Amino acid sequence: MQLYHTPHSHFSRKVRILLEGLGIAVELVNAGDTARQEPSRFGHSPLLRVPVLRDGEDWVFDSDVISAHLVRTRDPADRFGVLRHDLPGLNARSVMNGVMAAEVELILAARTGLDTRGQPRFDKARQVIAAGLAWLEGQEALFAGEPDYLSFHLVCLWEHLHRYGHFPPLALPQLARHAARVGELPIVAATRAA
Ligand SMILES: N[C@@H](CCC(=O)N[C@@H](CS)C(=O)NCC(=O)O)C(=O)O
Missing domain, CATH: 1.20.1050.10 (Glutathione S-transferase Yfyf (Class Pi); Chain A, domain 2)
Incomplete structure (x- = not known):
């Protein structure tokens, strides 16, 4: 599993804290300056933003979508309330x-x-x-x-x-x-x- 991020990105950090909390190992890929435009920096996401998750064959865009994907696939009890509906x-x-x-x-x-x-x-x-x-x-x-x-x-x-x-x-x-x-x-x- 790879997470395209930057060390200071607050959107990426939400996901990283969740990964830590769930004890899921991830390879961090630093996108560098997010003002840049090369798609490869962003895992070829058309949004040209981090975070982007690569999970096997799946590519997942957007922090909350990534978090929901992680919980649906690895934490059915949803211990941190990612899938809340209130x-x-x-x-x-x-x-x-x-x-x-x-x-x-x-x-x-x-x-x-x-x-x-x-x-x-x-x-x-x-x-x-x-x-x-x-x-x-x-x-x-x-x-x-x-x-x-x-x-x-x-x-x-x-x-x-x-x-x-x-x-x-x-x-x-x-x-x-x-x-x-x-x-x-x-x-x-x-x-x-x-
Ligand atoms: N809605 C997105 C927002 C992601 C976002 O804006 N990330 C910033 C870094 S914290 C970024 O890559 N911005 C590049 C840009 O806006 O061009 C998410 O939740 O992941």
């Missing part, structure tokens, strides 16, 4: 994915030479990050239980925003507490980029 949990997942995607837009725009300051399109991305985090703070009870896929997702988002300087000037005490707690888990620490 609306609050699914909405929180959508909001976290949206915040992470908005951050990717800002990072890759800057990396490819665009000045994002004062541009309405990128101001909207910053607004999505701030509004998404504030919304998630109001849903913090979702992260309060035993560590699960939703809380893995949170810690990936949280640490990435801090690392890249896109964390908005907001006090989010409950999310901060949950992210710190989950961040201490060995399976989470094992996936933290140097």
Whole structure:
């Protein structure tokens, strides 16, 4: 099994934490700069993004689809709640994915030479990050239980925003507490980029 990723990719890290939690060995293939366009970097995914999973003959695109595939094929008990169906949990997942995607837009725009300051399109991305985090703070009870896929997702988002300087000037005490707690888990620490 191979996972195309980058060490800092927050979307890839969700999958890597799940792999650690499930005790599944994987060969990590570093795609390098995700702003590049060579399909081979991305396992020939037409989306030109990581993560991409190669599982035998199967190629799987998108972090949550990869995670669902891993659980369906290897963890019928779904111990980390990847296949959950409750609306609050699914909405929180959508909001976290949206915040992470908005951050990717800002990072890759800057990396490819665009000045994002004062541009309405990128101001909207910053607004999505701030509004998404504030919304998630109001849903913090979702992260309060035993560590699960939703809380893995949170810690990936949280640490990435801090690392890249896109964390908005907001006090989010409950999310901060949950992210710190989950961040201490060995399976989470094992996936933290140097
Ligand atoms: N919806 C995708 C998003 C993946 C994504 O945006 N990955 C970033 C790296 S964290 C990427 O490869 N971006 C390249 C690009 O947008 O051109 C998923 O959940 O896997």
